[in-house]
Amino acid sequence: MTDLSVRQIPFTDASGAEQTIDGAGADVALVVNVASRCGLTPQYAQLEQLQRAYGDRGFTVLGFPCNQFMGQEPGSIEQIQEFCSTTYGVTFPINGKTKVNGRNAAELFKALKQTPDADGKAGRVEWNFEKFLVSADGSVQRFRPKQRPDSPEVVAAIENALTR
Template sequence: MTSIYDFKVKTINGTETTLEPYKGKVLLIVNVASKCGFTPQYNGLEALYQKYKESGLVVLGFPSNQFGSQEPGTEEEIQNFCRVNFGVTFPMFSKIKVNGENTHPLYAYLKSELPGFLGTESIKWNFTKFLIDKNGKVIQRFGSATKPKEIEKEIKSLL
């Protein structure tokens, strides 16, 4: 892969695409789950998206069932849950693995570009966030406990 925009991903509706449509945008890529203590962060992610989408921010949600089986549903169930409970309108994608042997190539890339605490590449839990600038560079990684509102300043500086 030459850039983040080349990775193949599947939308939550099953359409294969790449991240190319988001070129020139600031991206916040998040591994999400519906039955997690951090699930209320969907509210904050949607708020950031609504506030800054016209300025060039796109939040991208990638469900993963790797942490405590907290995303057991089908893509349709995930989409309905997010829409009904949190009013999510930002792009959502099909379930992926973010760790282990079958890690999605996008997440392998994100983790290699910006390792976590003490240089570890693994994702520790749901709602780990990667901030990508308009040129596709991985700028910052935020852990699950970091609320979306807490990274607004970093997002604004990239817009």
């Protein structure tokens, strides 16, 4: 996907205000649907490492709590933020709870899901911690949940996006 408009699709931040990727103030964003009670929850630590490593270069992680996968994000936004900051030291934005699949999926995720992964498969978000790297030009790369945020493929994609 190379449509700049993905950067301008509104979503709801943690305070309930409308926000966009452009409005988040980063040239490159890693959009991730997150959950606090998932086997992949330790990925928060790697996401925070990426935020700390690249944040001063125009990069941000944007976390979107999602309770659509076996109810693994049941808390309020305040509880989720508290968990993220105290357990993993998260400094990146945790936005409002978001639906990523189905008829009521957020518009941002409807657009992001059109992007195929490395195997050429687009469509539904498979599980918590699916990652979408949105570049300054609006192009998107997709990484599936089990691919660690600090994997060589994700790190290379971030570095490439930041040098374009």
